Amino acid sequence: MLTDAEKSRYSRQIRLFGEEGQEKLKETAVFIAGAGGLGSIVSIYMAAAGFGRIRIVDCDRVELSNLNRQVLHWSDDVGRNKVESALETLRGINPEIEVEALVETIAKDSIDRLLEGSDLIMDAMDNFPTRYLLNQAALRRGLPLFHGAISGLQGQAATIVPGRSACLKCIFPRAPPATTFPAFGATCGVIGSIQVTEAMKYVLGRGQLLQNRLLLWDGLSASMDEVVCERNPGCEACHEY
Amino acid sequence: MIIALPDGSRKEMAVENARIQDLLRDLGINPVEVIVAKNGRIVPEEEMAGCGDEIKVVRIVHGG
Numbered sequence: 001m002l003t004d005a006e007k008s009r010y011s012r013q014i015r016l017f018g019e020e021g022q023e024k025l026k027e028t029a030v031f032i033a034g035a036g037g038l039g040s041i042v043s044i045y046m047a048a049a050g051f052g053r054i055r056i057v058d059c060d061r062v063e064l065s066n067l068n069r070q071v072l073h074w075s076d077d078v079g080r081n082k083v084e085s086a087l088e089t090l091r092g093i094n095p096e097i098e099v100e101a102l103v104e105t106i107a108k109d110s111i112d113r114l115l116e117g118s119d120l121i122m123d124a125m126d127n128f129p130t131r132y133l134l135n136q137a138a139l140r141r142g143l144p145l146f147h148g149a150i151s152g153l154q155g156q157a158a159t160i161v162p163g164r165s166a167c168l169k170c171i172f173p174r175a176p177p178a179t180t181f182p183a184f185g186a187t188c189g190v191i192g193s194i195q196v197t198e199a200m201k202y203v204l205g206r207g208q209l210l211q212n213r214l215l216l217w218d219g220l221s222a223s224m225d226e227v228v229c230e231r232n233p234g235c236e237a238c239h240e241y
Numbered sequence: 242m243i244i245a246l247p248d249g250s251r252k253e254m255a256v257e258n259a260r261i262q263d264l265l266r267d268l269g270i271n272p273v274e275v276i277v278a279k280n281g282r283i284v285p286e287e288e289m290a291g292c293g294d295e296i297k298v299v300r301i302v303h304g305g
Contacts, residue, residue, distance in 0.1 A: 181304035
């Protein structure tokens, strides 16, 4: 049940998907992997939208060079753990929800513990090896994974639903080389917003998800494109699911 | 064959039948950095492409 304060806070969304839809968001527990550029947009919009429980995980501290895009963190936060400033920002945005912020490394031996109790996984990582861990854990636990990645003015997004769609490894069979990537905050805004919209649609059972489709954003030409991706029957990650 | 490159440019190549990995090599593109779609569908780089096909080379982004 929504309180009167929640009905007022979410009134514009309730016009969109009713109190019933808002209650579904309230009942949803979200795992956000990373409190960087994408993690900032994803967590801020999920908190504001009223996803009821948010667990955000990051092991880094805020650096000055993060602040062009990582809007969870402000100038006075430089040197603090990212999840500390994330917790403050998210609680400030929406005190009605539960936020848990953990200084942890997402690794093979920690991921199942970190995902305990979560209903969906938001990929806000900056590297493919950890994304593959999220993908494998999503498959194992039957949880949807909302993928996003950026570099400069380009970005990509896809929704992975175990058993129903291509997995991350079907789409990207091998990791691209790790490099220091250029980053523009507004690109994180585009891709992170798409990820949150996908998560909302998944929870509410609305629209067409980015399943078996990789969405491509190019800021330079201001264009979106998509390519179809199919399950690979020989995929080493998902063939048994 | 029309090839859409990651920088947004398009190139026409007079190729009868070629393996995509060979096309990438001829274009000087490191296959580890990209995925390739043939006629709108992601395909493995072992796939063959012919003169009527439209190839899109997508540079994988990994940042967050």
